[in-house]
Amino acid sequence: MNAFQRILWTIQIIDEHVNDLGFRCIEAEWLAHTGTLRIYIDHVTPQETGINHVDCGTVTRVVDDIASIEEHYNGLKALEVSSPGVERPMRLAQDFLKEVGKEISVALVESVTGQMNGQGILKSVSAEGVLSLDVGGRLWSFPIEKVKKARTIYHWG
Numbered sequence: 001m002n003a004f005q006r007i008l009w010t011i012q013i014i015d016e017h018v019n020d021l022g023f024r025c026i027e028a029e030w031l032a033h034t035g036t037l038r039i040y041i042d043h044v045t046p047q048e049t050g051i052n053h054v055d056c057g058t059v060t061r062v063v064d065d066i067a068s069i070e071e072h073y074n075g076l077k078a079l080e081v082s083s084p085g086v087e088r089p090m091r092l093a094q095d096f097l098k099e100v101g102k103e104i105s106v107a108l109v110e111s112v113t114g115q116m117n118g119q120g121i122l123k124s125v126s127a128e129g130v131l132s133l134d135v136g137g138r139l140w141s142f143p144i145e146k147v148k149k150a151r152t153i154y155h156w157g
Contacts, residue, residue, distance in 0.1 A: 004109075008091070008092075010030075010072070011026075011027070011092070013069065014039060014059075014063055014066070017062050017065075017066055018041070018062055021062070023042070023044060023055065024044050025039050026089060026090070026095060027040040027084070027089035027091045028040075032075065035073075035075045035076055036080060037069070037078070037079050038080040039063065039079070039080070040081075040082050040084045050084075051084070052083075086152075086154040087151045087154050088151060088152045089151050090147075090150045090152070096131060099152055100124060100125060101121065101123075103119065103122075103152070103153040104119070104121075104122050104150055105119040106147060108142060108146045108147060112140075113140065113141075118135045120133045120134045120135035120136065130142065131144055
């Protein structure tokens, strides 16, 4: 299982346990150097209020009881559960689709067409999972599997 597949597996396993509570996992990060698994959650259906500390505590208790998580993350020492914040992380195609036409920031695990990082307008998400981003008037396309980290961009002020 590669890193991308492991993150998708983690999101899926967590979703199986928290969806009935009204939450979904939108991103997971493994910080091997600290032994930390960081997950970002949101409500399954849009709410007027965001994720709060009580929600994070509820999900933390559920995830703590998922034995297979610990088996897949050798050296797991800490679990962090967080709200997505205003600059939302994205991992799944369904989350990218919601942001088409908006500005996002992307870092890839490896270079695609000579570029590893970019910020621009998300133009499309293909059925095959290829993202296309307008970076300064140049279209940059890459498979979703190459995404290391992606976030929406919020302009303050």
